[in-house]
Amino acid sequence: MRDISWITYVMLILASYRLTHLIVFDKITEFIRKPFMKKVKVETNHGIETKEVPKGMFGYLLKCYWCAGVWSAILLGGGYLLFPRVTFVFILIFSIAGGQSILETFVGVNIKKVDYYADLDKKK
Numbered sequence: 001m002r003d004i005s006w007i008t009y010v011m012l013i014l015a016s017y018r019l020t021h022l023i024v025f026d027k028i029t030e031f032i033r034k035p036f037m038k039k040v041k042v043e044t045n046h047g048i049e050t051k052e053v054p055k056g057m058f059g060y061l062l063k064c065y066w067c068a069g070v071w072s073a074i075l076l077g078g079g080y081l082l083f084p085r086v087t088f089v090f091i092l093i094f095s096i097a098g099g100q101s102i103l104e105t106f107v108g109v110n111i112k113k114v115d116y117y118a119d120l121d122k123k124k
Contacts, residue, residue: 004080011095012076018098019072024065033062 004012022029036059037052054060061067076094079087 008080008091011091012073012080014096014098014102015091015094016069016073016076016098018094018101019076020065020069021098021101023062023068023072033059036062 023032036055038055039050040053041048042051043049052063054063061071076087076091080091
């Protein structure tokens with residue numbers, strides 16, 4: 001078994017995070033998810049809403065964050081163990097994007113907090 005340094009391990013985690021998010025949530029991969037999803041009408045407290053739900057097992061794989069996370073970890077981790085030079089390029093790119101998206105989320109939430117508290121001060 002290959003020894004994995006702590007920095008490579010962190011990069012694998014960030015890359016897996018970003019790849020999972022890309023598969024499950026991002027608009028750019030919606031065309032991949034769409035054939036495996038169906039629209040159903042659901043009655044809620046706010047009326048009737050249309051939701052997208054998976055048609056079958058593969059749809060769940062593409063819509064479930066936990067499921068897609070396991071498979072992206074297997075793909076990236078296994079790829080790194082079998083083909084380290086080729087896979088490392090993808091790991092590097094996805095880990096940079098993953099770290100950036102975490103930072104952007106943190107900054108975005110804090111900017112909203114600042115705006116919220118500024119509005120509260122104005123009302124007083």
